[in-house]
Amino acid sequence: GQRLKESVNINSGLLALGNVISALGDERRKATHVPYRQSKLTRMLQDSLGGNSRTLMVACVSPADASFEESLNTLKYANRARNIKNAPVVNINEETDTMPDAQAAVQEEEIGRLRHALDNMHVQEMQRERELSLESDCMKGEEA
Numbered sequence: 001g002q003r004l005k006e007s008v009n010i011n012s013g014l015l016a017l018g019n020v021i022s023a024l025g026d027e028r029r030k031a032t033h034v035p036y037r038q039s040k041l042t043r044m045l046q047d048s049l050g051g052n053s054r055t056l057m058v059a060c061v062s063p064a065d066a067s068f069e070e071s072l073n074t075l076k077y078a079n080r081a082r083n084i085k086n087a088p089v090v091n092i093n094e095e096t097d098t099m100p101d102a103q104a105a106v107q108e109e110e111i112g113r114l115r116h117a118l119d120n121m122h123v124q125e126m127q128r129e130r131e132l133s134l135e136s137d138c139m140k141g142e143e144a
Contacts, residue, residue, distance in 0.1 A: 013041035018077060024050050025083030052088050057081045 016038035023034045036046045048055045059078035061071035 013039040016042045017045070018080075020045075020049055021077070021080050021084065025080045049084065050086065052091065053086060054088050055084075055086065 016035065019035050019038060020042045023032060034050060036042045036050075042049070047053055057078060059074050061067075061074050063071075
């Protein structure tokens with residue numbers, strides 16, 4: 001009962017994924033509707049399949065004679081997926097994101113400021129050590 005329902009859901013999700021892959025990968029069907037809403041799987045993968053993403057599909061096949069049909073179908077499925085062409089673009093929100101060059105310049109400025117502060121701290125530490133050394137020399141001179 002439960003396993004049958006689960007396998008039906010998995011197969012219907014894979015069928016819907018196959019329909020989406022066919023719609024996206026077939027040049028003749030480019031202008032037609034892409035059925036992303038047929039299953040939860042295709043809704044979740046919508047951005048990865050036809051959106052602004054780079055996507056990788058791994059096809060697992062077996063060299064065994066008993067798995068020939070399944071391996072052949074997997075390779076056909078992967079070949080259809082290979083025909084999908086996405087053109088991912090870096091998303092930059094002009095209002096909130098800074099351009100990469102401007103961001104690098106800001107970071108370089110911050111690094112310079114921090115290095116300067118660290119150098120000042122080092123100089124102050126050396127001055128304190130010198131003062132402590134002079135005080136201890138004076139105390140040694142007074143004791144003698």
